[in-house]
Every structure is written in C-alpha cells, then in structure tokens.
Amino acid sequence: xxxxxxxxxxxxxxxxxxxxxxxxxxxxxxxxxxxxxxxxxxxxxxxxxxxxxxxxxxxxxxxxxxxxxxxxxxxxxxxxxxxxxxxxxxxxxxxxxxxxxxxxxxxxxxxxxxxxxxxxxxxxxxxxxxxxxxxxxxxxxxxxxxxxxxxxxxxxxxxxxxxxxxxxxxxxxxxxxxxxxxxxxxxxxxxxxxxxxxxxxxxxxxxxxxxxxxxxxxxxxxxxxxxxxxxxxxxxxxxxxxxxxxxxxxxxxxxxxxxxxxxxxxxxxxxxxxxxxxxxxxxxxxxxxxxxxxxxxxxxxxxxxxxx
Numbered sequence: 001x002x003x004x005x006x007x008x009x010x011x012x013x014x015x016x017x018x019x020x021x022x023x024x025x026x027x028x029x030x031x032x033x034x035x036x037x038x039x040x041x042x043x044x045x046x047x048x049x050x051x052x053x054x055x056x057x058x059x060x061x062x063x064x065x066x067x068x069x070x071x072x073x074x075x076x077x078x079x080x081x082x083x084x085x086x087x088x089x090x091x092x093x094x095x096x097x098x099x100x101x102x103x104x105x106x107x108x109x110x111x112x113x114x115x116x117x118x119x120x121x122x123x124x125x126x127x128x129x130x131x132x133x134x135x136x137x138x139x140x141x142x143x144x145x146x147x148x149x150x151x152x153x154x155x156x157x158x159x160x161x162x163x164x165x166x167x168x169x170x171x172x173x174x175x176x177x178x179x180x181x182x183x184x185x186x187x188x189x190x191x192x193x194x195x196x197x198x199x200x201x202x203x204x205x206x207x208x209x210x211x212x213x214x215x216x217x218x219x220x221x222x223x224x225x226x227x228x229x230x231x232x233x234x235x236x237x238x239x240x241x242x243x244x245x246x247x248x249x250x251x252x253x254x255x256x257x258x259x260x261x262x263x264x265x266x267x268x269x270x271x272x273x274x275x276x277x278x279x280x281x282x283x284x285x286x287x288x289x290x291x292x293x294x295x296x297x298x299x300x301x302x303x304x305x306x307x308x
Contacts, residue, residue, distance in 0.1 A: 044119070059147065116191045118255050120199065122176035122275030123142040130187035131160070132180040137190045150177055199276045207231045210290065222279035224272050229282050242269065 029281035057250075108129045117139060118124050131146060132140045135304065140146040143157050151172030153178075159165055160181045167179040203222070204215045225242070232238045235252040243264025244252075251257040259271040 003215055004099055026144060054277060106184065109188065113184065113191065116188075116249060118198060120191075120195065121277050122255060127182065128187075132178075132181045132182050132185060134178055136189065137195070139187065146179070151181065152177070152179065173180075203231060203276065203279055203283065206280070206287060210283060220276075222274040224270075227272065228271055229279060231279065231283075238271070242271065266299050 041188055052286065059221070113128050114125050116205045125139060125141055125143045129140045129143055129146065133146075133150065133242070138146060140149075143160060144154070146152070147154055147157050152167060152169065156167050156169070159200075160179060163181050163183045165181045167177075169177060171177050195274065197218075200218065200220050203220050207213050207215060207220075215231065215233055219233065221232050221235060221238065222229065223238055230241075232241065235249055238252055239249055244259070244261070248259055248261075249258045252273070255273045255275070257272075259269075261269060
C-alpha cells in the first residue's frame, strides 16, 4: 500500500512545481544561434573560422558544464550546481503541504524519494539515508557507503545517526568536508524544488536547439522507441503519437516495463522509459556532434574558398 501511495504522489508531483527560469544552457543556445547564422553565409576570412573554432571550444565547455551539473554524490546530481542559473518557487496550498510533507509514515516519504530518484537515474534505492555534503544533497543506501565514499572515519558515523548532526573534517584526499544528516522532508524538497525542474528544463532546451521542438509542459518524459530517443510531455502523448491503445499506458508509465507491439503504421516497435539523466547525456552528445559538424563544414568551406 505504501508503494502504491508513493507512486501515486510521484505521478502528480509536477502539479506542485512552478519554475521561473533563466536558461541553464544559455551559452550553448547563444553559440548555436551564431553557428547557424555563420553556416548560412560565406566564410569571409580566417578570423571568422578561428572564431567558430573558439565557439566550438566554448560549446564543449558548456556541455562539460552540463556534465558537471549532473555530477554525483551518491548517484545524484548536486542540487546547488544544477540550479545555479535557475530560480524556482515552490508553491503549495496548506492542505497540499500537509499531504506531501507532514506525513508520519516514513515509509511513504522514503518511497516518494525512491520514485523521484528512479525518474532521474533509472535505478532504485533499497534504503534511503539523506545527507548534505558541503551543502549538496547526497542520498545513500547505507551510512557506511557514504563514509567510505568521502573518507569519513567509521567511528564518526555514530554522530551522524540523528537528523541535524554534523561532521566537520577532511576527506581521504585532504579536502575539507562538512556532512549533515538531514530529514526526509528536506530531501524531498531538494529533489522537487531543484533537481527535477532543472533537469526537465535542460532537456527541453536541448530538444529545442537540436530539433526545433518547443515542449510547453513543465514535465517531460523520455522514451526509447527502438533505437531512437524521443522526448514527450506525457505518457499519453507518447501513446497517442504511436497510435497505442489506452490500455498500454500503464506499461509506458513504468520505468521497469517495456512495450512490444506495432505502431500506428504497423511497424514493429519496442518502447521503454529512459531515465532523465540518460536523456540529458544523449542529447548533449548529439548537440556536441552537431557543433563539430558545423565547424568541419566551415573549415571545408574556407579551404574551398582558398583554392579559388
């Protein structure tokens, strides 16, 4: 029952989120616009080509920042990094706040966290221990794994059992570290306010730059249809686009399930949910490849112009 309740809340979590954002990928978009304009005109001199090459380097740096934004503590992106260029508001009515966060049933709270982590990285935590490591969210399956990861003496773990307890020290590499045990409610807020909205926004920006698709919904869902990544606003939109009956919606909503059948054109298809992190990674790689092709075309155009 707790599992069903947690899944129900994950399905509706998007209605609680409202994001007023500046683009997480502003530098990528700026360069993409410049690159398209450059490719539509003649290459006039070597300075323009050099500028384009520098733009490619800037783009690679921007994509490296995307990877940095999804770097992990305990398999999760760092909340403060992912939202560094984004302003979020979290608007709940008193009754919604009570329903979502003031639950006495810790099992339901843990299941909600598991569901959100599942959306992000495609794997499920067996147990949930929530920490802030240097003010960044870290979710672990057991305290010992966290201590080992950051080089915290095992004897200090006893002091991190209670919510609000702190550890100040150094890691195995000599870096200063502060670890705080936080409550499940705070972990839910970090996930809901920062991580999920920032990743949704990042995917929408990448999808728009690569394919000119503007997704209006706040949430996005990623699927792999045969070998093709597709981003849609809802499982219902995915089913409609493929011409699948409503009876298959349950399969499309489940991260563990896989649909095998035929699409509206009678073609054999395999459809499976894709974790949001995996979608960001693949779209980022496609954008980088696109930029490299642009630079290659500009270089070839310059060489052709030189032979004339």
